[in-house]
Amino acid sequence: MTFKTVAIISALDEEAAHIADSLDDVTAVDGASLNVLRGTVKAHSGRTVDVAVTVGGMGLVNAAATTQYLIDLVHPDAVIFSGIAGSLNPELHINDIVLGGTLRYLDTDMRLVGQWKPGTEEFHSDPALIEMAEDAMDEMGIKHIVGTIASGNYFVDGEEKVAEVINTTHADAVEMEGAAVVHVAARNDVPALVIRAMSDNADTDYEEFKDFDVSEYADTAARLAVNILERM
Numbered sequence: 001m002t003f004k005t006v007a008i009i010s011a012l013d014e015e016a017a018h019i020a021d022s023l024d025d026v027t028a029v030d031g032a033s034l035n036v037l038r039g040t041v042k043a044h045s046g047r048t049v050d051v052a053v054t055v056g057g058m059g060l061v062n063a064a065a066t067t068q069y070l071i072d073l074v075h076p077d078a079v080i081f082s083g084i085a086g087s088l089n090p091e092l093h094i095n096d097i098v099l100g101g102t103l104r105y106l107d108t109d110m111r112l113v114g115q116w117k118p119g120t121e122e123f124h125s126d127p128a129l130i131e132m133a134e135d136a137m138d139e140m141g142i143k144h145i146v147g148t149i150a151s152g153n154y155f156v157d158g159e160e161k162v163a164e165v166i167n168t169t170h171a172d173a174v175e176m177e178g179a180a181v182v183h184v185a186a187r188n189d190v191p192a193l194v195i196r197a198m199s200d201n202a203d204t205d206y207e208e209f210k211d212f213d214v215s216e217y218a219d220t221a222a223r224l225a226v227n228i229l230e231r232m
């Protein structure tokens with residue numbers, strides 16, 4: 001598989017900043033409430049990879065709309081989501097990475113929703129993209145797992161919510177976009193990868209979350225995304 005064009009999506013400005021800064025020959029396109037930056041990254045092979053990066057906002061609908069818009073706009077060979085998530089796995093520490101081997105929705109009856117294409121009840125990041133990400137993280141010395149990510153339309157904090165998410169999804173990390181991105185990518189037959197750096201242990205309440213600085217973790221995920229582009 002040659003990755004000539006790659007679309008990268010984040011939910012927050014901090015999650016996209018480093019990726020946008022790594023692009024050369026940048027142009028901007030506005031549409032569908034998005035500001036899309038297009039540019040190139042020089043790969044180790046000497047080739048250039050065309051990249052489109054945008055911030056789509058938080059939540060499943062924003063993520064789905066953004067993914068479809070980027071696919072229609074740039075016809076990418078891969079879609080990568082780069083961002084932060086709450087850890088549900090005690091083996092993981094803040095700033096470790098979970099790759100979305102499996103992605104499941106919270107609060108969605110997939111027996112019904114999953115009847116439409118691609119006709120599955122859960123979603124998966126592309127194995128070739130996962131392998132590139134693992135090589136990149138070995139090189140960068142980042143602790144990581146390929147695990148299960150749960151995606152829902154609410155911030156998960158506190159023991160009760162955490163227990164419910166773990167019981168229903170068996171997830172290692174929880175966030176608000178990943179499953180929607182991979183779901184929409186699968187409808188379009190585009191390989192996708194979800195990268196999440198752990199920003200919290202799902203114990204931080206929403207008021208605190210607004211105050212605490214997520215830039216460091218957002219940047220870890222973004223540096224990984226750029227390293228993957230350089231391997232393409």
Ligand SMILES: C[C@H]1O[C@@H](n2cnc3c(N)ncnc32)[C@H](O)[C@@H]1O
Pocket residue numbers: 011012057058059083084085086087154155156157174175176177199200201202203
């Ligand atoms: C709040 C933003 O950060 C991510 N995020 C980080 N931590 C959590 C958590 N504990 N629960 C839900 N989403 C989280 C979401 O994906 C959203 O974009």
